[in-house]
Amino acid sequence: MKYGFGVPTRGPMANPRDITAMAKKGEELGFDVVFVNDHIVVPRDVGSRYPYSDSGEWPGGASGEAMEQLVLLSYLASATSRMRLLTSVMVVPHRNPVTTAKMLATIDVLSEGRVAVGCGTGWMREEFEAIGTDPYAERGAVTDEYLRVFKTLWTEENPEFAGKYAKFSNITFLPKPVQAPHPPLWIGGESGRAHRRVAALGDCWYPIGNNPRQSLDSVAKYAAGIEALNRALDAVGRDPASIDLSYGANWYGDGSRQVSADGSRMAFTGEAGEIAADIAGFEAKGLRSIMLNFQGSSLSQTLDRMEHFMRDIAPAE
Secondary structure: OEEEEEOOOOOOOOOHHHHHHHHHHHHHHOOOEEEEOOOOOOOOOOOOOOOOOOOOOOOOOOOOOOOOHHHHHHHHHHHOOOOEEEEEEEEHHHOOHHHHHHHHHHHHHHOOOOEEEEEEOOOOHHHHHHHOOOOHHHHHHHHHHHHHHHHHHHHOOOOOEEOOOOEEOOOOOOOOOOOOOOOOEEEEOOOHHHHHHHHHHOOEEEOEOOOOOOOOOOHHHHHHHHHHHHHHHHHOOOOHHHOEEEEEEOOOOOOOOOEOOOOOEOOOOOOHHHHHHHHHHHHHOOOOEEEEOOOOOOHHHHHHHHHHHHHHHHHHO
């Protein structure tokens, strides 16, 4: 099993000293991935429903702060030497696809092939409108087309594309990414639409487990999700063995025992032994990496949580 952690894009620890300390400590402890989330602007009034809370309220908007994801990922490329650099997740429709493909390729070159592109369609209508992107209602179709743009630019010698949302021809796109055929596309989402996007375009399925509408917060629920994914893969003739499996447990961190909607203990909460058993159970279903939330109220608390996990939980699974 591989493990990843996020660095903050907002709040008192969103500064060069603390971000660098977390990244370097992560490599020292043996973490495999460092990830960055994505918001470009934070509207003052958000009426859109956040998918990962029971109330639908987004817990991250109080400060209105958000460092830009790809710039921060580039910074992390220079602050680290081994860990994979993950967008978790990039709201694909937020940025021009040609520019985004070039930025990701550049980071992959500068990091010597360590980029992974976590991909999502986004959920906040107000942010889409503030940025002035393609229509929010069409974000699924936009995402699919932009991912095809990325692949075209990253892999073809003379890339051309003629779609609804992007068109180009007669261009040179260099440098190509270091990774061949291209940086892996980790497709976020828990729905059937996400499964179909993985099957059509992805290299990895990367759900978050606490979506109230498609909960994956137990081994049994995750196994059912894998079965649904495999049906989507079978429909397009893809071998499930060709798809990597990662998982976001963004509620992990404070050591408390949390209860799922069905009254059972939520996976990755509780005592160290319980969490280690959860990891082993998910791994038995094919899971290969877990992204975890260690951020506390201070840098020292965050680093302590990271160390506790790698010392007391990861070795026991």
